Amino acid sequence: MTQTGSSDHTALQPLLQVKDLRTHFFTRDGVVQAVDGVDLTIQHNEIIGLVGESGCGKSVTALSIMRLLDHPGRIVSGEVTFDGTSILDLSEREMVDLRGSRISMIFQQPQSSLNPIFSVGEQIAEMFQIHQGMHKAAALDKAISLLCEVGIPDASTRAKSYPHQMSGGQAQRVMIAIALALNPELLIADEPTTALDVTVQAQILDLIRDLSRRINTAVLLITHELGVIAEMADRVAVMYAGRILETAHTKDLFAKSSHPYTQGLINSIPVLGKVEKRLNVIPGSVPNLVELPDGCRFAPRCQARREYDLEICNEQEPDLVLIGNGHKVRCWLHQSSEGRQVPLATDGGNES
Amino acid sequence: MGKQTELTADKDNNALIQVQNLAKYFPVDDGRRRRVVAWVKAVDGISFAIQRGKTFGLVGESGCGKTTAGRTIIRLMEPTHGTVLFEGKDIHSLKGQELKAIRRDMQIIFQDPYSSLDPRVPIGKSISEGLQIHAIGTKRERRELVMEMLCKVGLEPYHAGRYPHQFSGGQRQRIGIARALALRPKFIVADEPVSALDVSVQSQVLNLLKDLQEEFDLTYLFIAHNMNVVEHVSDRVAVMYLGKIVELASREELFGRSLHPYTQALMSAIPIADPEVRRERIILSGDLPSALNPPCGCRFHTRCPIAVDHCSVEEPLLNEIEPEHHVACWLVN
Amino acid sequence: MRKQLEMTSNTADDLSKEVSWIRMVASEFVRSKVNVVALGLFIISVLTALFAPTVAPHDPLSQDLMKRLLPPAWIGEGTGEHILGTDTVGRDVLSRVVFGARISMGIGLTSATIAGIFGVLMGLISGFFGRGISDLIMRITDAQLSFPFIIVAITIAAVVGSGLWKLIIILTLWGWAPFARVARSSVLSLKEREFILASRALGAHELRIMFFHILPNILSAVVVIWTFTLAQMILAESTLSFLGFGIQPPTPSWGEMLTTGRQYISSAWWLSIFPGVSIMLTVLAVNLLGDGLRDALDPNLRV
Numbered sequence: 001m002t003q004t005g006s007s008d009h010t011a012l013q014p015l016l017q018v019k020d021l022r023t024h025f026f027t028r029d030g031v032v033q034a035v036d037g038v039d040l041t042i043q044h045n046e047i048i049g050l051v052g053e054s055g056c057g058k059s060v061t062a063l064s065i066m067r068l069l070d071h072p073g074r075i076v077s078g079e080v081t082f083d084g085t086s087i088l089d090l091s092e093r094e095m096v097d098l099r100g101s102r103i104s105m106i107f108q109q110p111q112s113s114l115n116p117i118f119s120v121g122e123q124i125a126e127m128f129q130i131h132q133g134m135h136k137a138a139a140l141d142k143a144i145s146l147l148c149e150v151g152i153p154d155a156s157t158r159a160k161s162y163p164h165q166m167s168g169g170q171a172q173r174v175m176i177a178i179a180l181a182l183n184p185e186l187l188i189a190d191e192p193t194t195a196l197d198v199t200v201q202a203q204i205l206d207l208i209r210d211l212s213r214r215i216n217t218a219v220l221l222i223t224h225e226l227g228v229i230a231e232m233a234d235r236v237a238v239m240y241a242g243r244i245l246e247t248a249h250t251k252d253l254f255a256k257s258s259h260p261y262t263q264g265l266i267n268s269i270p271v272l273g274k275v276e277k278r279l280n281v282i283p284g285s286v287p288n289l290v291e292l293p294d295g296c297r298f299a300p301r302c303q304a305r306r307e308y309d310l311e312i313c314n315e316q317e318p319d320l321v322l323i324g325n326g327h328k329v330r331c332w333l334h335q336s337s338e339g340r341q342v343p344l345a346t347d348g349g350n351e352s
Numbered sequence: 353m354g355k356q357t358e359l360t361a362d363k364d365n366n367a368l369i370q371v372q373n374l375a376k377y378f379p380v381d382d383g384r385r386r387r388v389v390a391w392v393k394a395v396d397g398i399s400f401a402i403q404r405g406k407t408f409g410l411v412g413e414s415g416c417g418k419t420t421a422g423r424t425i426i427r428l429m430e431p432t433h434g435t436v437l438f439e440g441k442d443i444h445s446l447k448g449q450e451l452k453a454i455r456r457d458m459q460i461i462f463q464d465p466y467s468s469l470d471p472r473v474p475i476g477k478s479i480s481e482g483l484q485i486h487a488i489g490t491k492r493e494r495r496e497l498v499m500e501m502l503c504k505v506g507l508e509p510y511h512a513g514r515y516p517h518q519f520s521g522g523q524r525q526r527i528g529i530a531r532a533l534a535l536r537p538k539f540i541v542a543d544e545p546v547s548a549l550d551v552s553v554q555s556q557v558l559n560l561l562k563d564l565q566e567e568f569d570l571t572y573l574f575i576a577h578n579m580n581v582v583e584h585v586s587d588r589v590a591v592m593y594l595g596k597i598v599e600l601a602s603r604e605e606l607f608g609r610s611l612h613p614y615t616q617a618l619m620s621a622i623p624i625a626d627p628e629v630r631r632e633r634i635i636l637s638g639d640l641p642s643a644l645n646p647p648c649g650c651r652f653h654t655r656c657p658i659a660v661d662h663c664s665v666e667e668p669l670l671n672e673i674e675p676e677h678h679v680a681c682w683l684v685n
Numbered sequence: 686m687r688k689q690l691e692m693t694s695n696t697a698d699d700l701s702k703e704v705s706w707i708r709m710v711a712s713e714f715v716r717s718k719v720n721v722v723a724l725g726l727f728i729i730s731v732l733t734a735l736f737a738p739t740v741a742p743h744d745p746l747s748q749d750l751m752k753r754l755l756p757p758a759w760i761g762e763g764t765g766e767h768i769l770g771t772d773t774v775g776r777d778v779l780s781r782v783v784f785g786a787r788i789s790m791g792i793g794l795t796s797a798t799i800a801g802i803f804g805v806l807m808g809l810i811s812g813f814f815g816r817g818i819s820d821l822i823m824r825i826t827d828a829q830l831s832f833p834f835i836i837v838a839i840t841i842a843a844v845v846g847s848g849l850w851k852l853i854i855i856l857t858l859w860g861w862a863p864f865a866r867v868a869r870s871s872v873l874s875l876k877e878r879e880f881i882l883a884s885r886a887l888g889a890h891e892l893r894i895m896f897f898h899i900l901p902n903i904l905s906a907v908v909v910i911w912t913f914t915l916a917q918m919i920l921a922e923s924t925l926s927f928l929g930f931g932i933q934p935p936t937p938s939w940g941e942m943l944t945t946g947r948q949y950i951s952s953a954w955w956l957s958i959f960p961g962v963s964i965m966l967t968v969l970a971v972n973l974l975g976d977g978l979r980d981a982l983d984p985n986l987r988v
């Protein structure tokens with residue numbers, strides 16, 4: 001039950017293992033428990049999706065792995081093991097060497113992640129200059145070939161452009177080029193397509209998937225959109241209020257989602273071609289991370305709890321338990337061995 | 353080829369709102385702020401009608417002009433040309449008291465719940481601002497109405513004295529809705545009202561908008577970039593691309609059998625929350641061209657997967673291909 | 686940082702406590718002891734100026750040639766009657782410093798406030814209305830900010846003569862430009878905000894938008910500039926009086942006292958040191974107050 005990772009990868013040591021990670025922010029209003037006991041395993045070459053609403057701690061998890069937290073945020077406890085080495089024990093110097101070369105990250109706002117006073121070619125070339133000590137001319141040549149690879153037409157000219165001359169989609173391609181320049185083993189993509197238009201989003205997702213497969217990079221894809229997860233990820237972890245509530249292979253998560261929160265999320269999205277009079281909703285809003293509820297963090301909004309009238313949900317927090325092949329869920333409805341199924345919470349969903 | 357309907361498209365005398373050949377150009381000056389060197393044609397001749405009590409969806413990517421269209425329709429901006437008839441009255445010819453009076457009937461809900469409320473004003477005051485401007489009711493009556501509106505949108509009466517920063521995004525959006533509804537308008541422009549909200553809160557707000565529509569017999573212009581959200585709320589839908597409407601039809605028609613390649617691409621681009629479904633994707637190449645310098649001919653031809661030579665030469669008009677189904681494409685007949 | 690703040694403040698539970706904006710700023714302000722001390726000093730200066738006749742032990746103008754150049758009480762011939770000593774014609778230095786506060790604070794507060802009101806109005810007009818007026822006002826502020834103030838002030842004073850109200854007008858004309866600039870830039874950024882559009886959609890008149898929505902939102906920035914301007918005004922008044930273009934003797938003002946005391950700096954240092962220390966402490970307090978206010982208001986400027 002404590003064994004993380006799915007059975008088909010047991011032969012391999014996982015690429016990244018996060019154990020009981022706790023990252024808190026010490027603000028004047030109190031301690032914000034942004035990430036509070038997260039376990040996450042990423043195998044080589046897999047795309048893992050981390051999904052949740054804003055403020056659930058998914059971005060903070062990523063920043064903790066990269067060790068890019070700013071004051072007042074601090075990793076309070078936990079282990080992050082990357083390819084056998086404990087990241088949290090590395091010196092800042094060693095961490096700098098690791099970032100960009102072995103783990104890299106792309107962000108939601110590509111234009112603000114690029115430096116406005118250097119051309120995009122120079123910014124890509126910088127990666128080779130810093131990490132591989134290449135000469136500028138050679139580095140620029142490599143940058144141009146990378147730009148080609150990420151699908152920027154007329155790369156040798158575009159390499160001389162500055163970030164403001166590029167559209168959001170192109171800037172994100174440049175960010176991907178920078179992130180993947182040194183063939184890192186892990187790419188963390190934090191809402192990479194949220195700021196982009198739908199038609200461009202599809203292009204960027206395809207690019208991330210194809211490139212990561214080609215250069216054998218594992219991807220931690222952070223998003224609030226289940227649709228993106230469904231199309232991209234091999235495995236999914238659902239986060240809520242600093243905790244992982246459910247994790248499973250993508251197919252299982254959508255076919256037999258077991259946590260009421262996951263079910264609520266899936267059911268609240270309007271589906272194209274299936275018009276309903278009313279949408280299913282999750283009532284209420286995300287809890288305050290300073291004063292969290294005692295029991296299950298989702299209990300105050302949980303419809304299943306109300307239906308089954310479970311007292312324990314408000315008193316004690318359930319563990320993340322295995323209920324199927326690599327499928328784990330943190331819910332009292334599944335704490336017993338037989339794994340009771342919760343009926344979908346419906347709300348008068350007749351076709352119109 | 354269907355009959356030419358550029359100007360008369362969708363003409364209907366029972367419509368609450370009739371938009372006719374509406375255009376809004378923004379000047380681009382030369383940096384020294386003196387000479388206009390070019391025009392951004394944000395909205396370039398769109399026509400449609402919205403029936404009373406119905407929701408008209410306006411969908412497109414960022415920069416296609418949908419927000420400008422929405423704001424021009426309720427006269428938050430002056431159009432470059434074209435007319436908007438509200439119950440038969442040309443709202444852009446109104447002045448002074450007449451204009452002020454018609455503002456009561458048309459309201460707007462914004463996308464960003466953070467910038468749409470004045471941070472220095474308690475929300476109760478924001479909600480009653482319209483009542484105050486139009487001198488409706490006594491102070492006491494206004495306060496009661498604010499309480500009533502708060503309850504209608506799912507907040508509590510005691511919230512009235514609180515400031516915007518004390519509310520979550522979803523709650524602020526509810527406050528924005530209450531403010532828009534306080535004057536009991538007939539028509540509401542909902543400009544991406546759920547795009548900035550969390551998934552679980554989006555559906556709450558969409559349901560609320562639907563309930564209020566029934567209760568107050570509201571007519572919506574629903575602006576969005578999400579095809580699935582638009583399908584959920586709209587009765588009729590128009591798809592915009594670079595300032596033009598490329599397809600306009602009833603919801604069933606548009607989502608059942610879309611005819612314009614751009615509409616098809618938009619729909620296929622939406623990630624489906626079901627890993628079992630693997631569709632043949634139409635992935636458009638490139639980005640949206642600049643509205644400053646739109647491609648000649650059909651504006652979509654640079655990204656169109658099925659474009660032919662003629663598309664770059666002449667611009668297709670919005671034709672009624674089938675009853676109530678208008679498409680602007682040379683390849684659709 | 687912003688993200689984290691949102692996480693804590695955007696939740697429903699937060700509504701259990703009602704926090705008014707002013708209280709938030711106040712609690713932020715008093716967190717620093719320096720701020721509290723500065724505020725205390727400032728209040729003391731204002732009260733001294735207000736109640737000068739009560740606070741001052743003597744009439745600042747009454748001369749007593751028998752008691753010329755008495756040193757402060759704790760030195761040699763000093764007496765308890767004249768704690769800070771007397772000047773060349775036997776007037777009480779303490780009383781003159783107290784009444785000097787009246788002139789310095791009075792002129793400073795009046796001209797900073799008038800400059801503030803005028804400047805903000807100009808800024809609102811220039812931010813709100815068309816390019817013609819806006820450009821004109823901004824060019825005037827450019828010109829204003831590029832003139833060496835002291836030289837201009839001396840020229841004006843030389844032409845029109847000096848006097849209390851003339852001094853206030855000169856200072857006001859010099860000090861309004863920063864208000865106008867800040868007000869204008871705030872208006873320009875606020876004008877595009879959606880709550881302004883929403884108000885317009887409700888049928889609000891431009892004037893209502895200007896005074897009901899825009900003005901309250903730029904007020905915090907204006908208050909900060911006001912404090913810094915006040916400090917500059919106090920210094921400027923002293924400078925002008927020191928140079929003889931400000932308040933004319935025998936009316937006591939800190940600058941004027943410095944001028945007369947200057948000649949006796951080696952023999953009767955108390956004539957110039959006490960008004961000098963008063964200027965320093967007041968200006969320091971006002972500047973610190975401005976700093977404190979700016980910091981206290983800052984988190985709220987992310988409106």
